[in-house]
Amino acid sequence: MIKPMKIALATQNLHKHREFSQMFPEITFLLPDDHLGVAFHHEETGSTYLENALGKARALYELTGVPSLADDSGLSVKALEGAPGIMSARYGGDSLSDQKRYSLLLSHLEGETDRRAWFVCCLVLVLDPLRHISVQETSEGEILLEPRGIQGFGYDPVFFVPSFGRSMAELTPEEKHQVSHRGRAARLLRPLMPAAEHKEDNR
Amino acid sequence: MIKPMKIALATQNLHKHREFSQMFPEITFLLPDDHLGVAFHHEETGSTYLENALGKARALYELTGVPSLADDSGLSVKALEGAPGIMSARYGGDSLSDQKRYSLLLSHLEGETDRRAWFVCCLVLVLDPLRHISVQETSEGEILLEPRGIQGFGYDPVFFVPSFGRSMAELTPEEKHQVSHRGRAARLLRPLMPAAEHKEDNR
Numbered sequence: 001m002i003k004p005m006k007i008a009l010a011t012q013n014l015h016k017h018r019e020f021s022q023m024f025p026e027i028t029f030l031l032p033d034d035h036l037g038v039a040f041h042h043e044e045t046g047s048t049y050l051e052n053a054l055g056k057a058r059a060l061y062e063l064t065g066v067p068s069l070a071d072d073s074g075l076s077v078k079a080l081e082g083a084p085g086i087m088s089a090r091y092g093g094d095s096l097s098d099q100k101r102y103s104l105l106l107s108h109l110e111g112e113t114d115r116r117a118w119f120v121c122c123l124v125l126v127l128d129p130l131r132h133i134s135v136q137e138t139s140e141g142e143i144l145l146e147p148r149g150i151q152g153f154g155y156d157p158v159f160f161v162p163s164f165g166r167s168m169a170e171l172t173p174e175e176k177h178q179v180s181h182r183g184r185a186a187r188l189l190r191p192l193m194p195a196a197e198h199k200e201d202n203r
Numbered sequence: 204m205i206k207p208m209k210i211a212l213a214t215q216n217l218h219k220h221r222e223f224s225q226m227f228p229e230i231t232f233l234l235p236d237d238h239l240g241v242a243f244h245h246e247e248t249g250s251t252y253l254e255n256a257l258g259k260a261r262a263l264y265e266l267t268g269v270p271s272l273a274d275d276s277g278l279s280v281k282a283l284e285g286a287p288g289i290m291s292a293r294y295g296g297d298s299l300s301d302q303k304r305y306s307l308l309l310s311h312l313e314g315e316t317d318r319r320a321w322f323v324c325c326l327v328l329v330l331d332p333l334r335h336i337s338v339q340e341t342s343e344g345e346i347l348l349e350p351r352g353i354q355g356f357g358y359d360p361v362f363f364v365p366s367f368g369r370s371m372a373e374l375t376p377e378e379k380h381q382v383s384h385r386g387r388a389a390r391l392l393r394p395l396m397p398a399a400e401h402k403e404d405n406r
Binding site for chain 2: 050
């Protein structure tokens with residue numbers, strides 16, 4: 001039995017807030033603007049998922065003093081040598097809709113027969129100035145020729161999950177969390193979350 | 204019950220090998236030279252414990268294909284604004300003995316009444332090219348005026364552990380692992396070690 005606890009979530013993305021709340025029902029995830037009253041915007045200037053997630057979690061911890069969780073995630077396509085990778089959320093420009101973004105990806109893969117791809121998710125939990133935990137997990141699949149399904153978000157409609165024989169956007173939330181990069185990372189992180197309740201004065 | 208397993212350990216430091224073997228008796232830690240037959244030397248060029256540990260674990264994984272664990276650790280002294288920090292093992296020069304190194308630290312703290320300090324340990328386990336886990340933990344204490352004890356290694360003789368009322372070098376290995384930075388990080392990492400047995404083809 002895990003005790004109820006509060007964790008600040010370093011995101012403005014309500015899809016991610018919903019997924020974390022589904023995956024950790026015992027945890028109240030506090031959003032910077034809505035629950036913590038801080039204006040949080042962190043430029044993703046790192047060259048890896050880990051640097052980006054650590055940067056976001058640390059920035060929110062510094063603003064709030066509350067143990068802070070951040071997620072940086074993306075999609076790596078074999079035939080594109082790992083692209084869009086850490087640029088996934090900005091692929092084609094900041095202002096694109098999810099639909100325009102995955103359509104752009106499909107257009108870059110036109111005629112390509114090697115459709116292998118990996119979702120990657122890095123979670124970082126900052127506990128205090130010197131203590132942090134990170135987990136980076138993946139989910140294997142293939143890029144479809146056309147979008148399928150309306151669940152999830154981002155590239156989910158064009159990502160085929162072999163074990164289910166359906167796209168990520170055709171899975172229920174419970175099914176998605178079983179196999180997704182974010183679900184796998186969250187399951188690894190879960191037994192470590194209580195560490196957030198031990199405080200050490202190491203500033 | 205944790206299954207027996209093998210993990211490559213990205214270090215040449217036999218003290219660390221011994222401590223990991225004591226803390227994880229169910230795991231066989233393979234040393235690069237002795238057990239894996241690879242010449243392993245990795246420059247610690249990162250600006251954080253995490254970058255250094257990730258760099259070492261990833262380098263050893265690339266050489267061996269075996270899930271690889273690395274440790275980067277150090278001592279932060281409040282009155283020295285966090286120094287020697289990531290430079291701890293090279294403080295005063297590469298070739299110094301442990302005794303010369305902690306004597307140098309004592310000389311830099313002569314007359315200083317704020318003796319607060321933290322040992323920091325970052326462990327990184329690289330599972331495959333896109334999957335990794337990290338834990339960074341600390342242990343609070345004070346820098347003594349003179350060395351005490353002969354157990355442990357590094358700065359242990361000059362680090363006073365308040366909860367035991369003894370120096371880190373006056374603790375038995377079991378006592379040290381209870382309170383040390385490395386012991387705490389290892390306990391957090393332990394439930395995640397079986398993740399090393401799940402392979403994902405994400406190259």
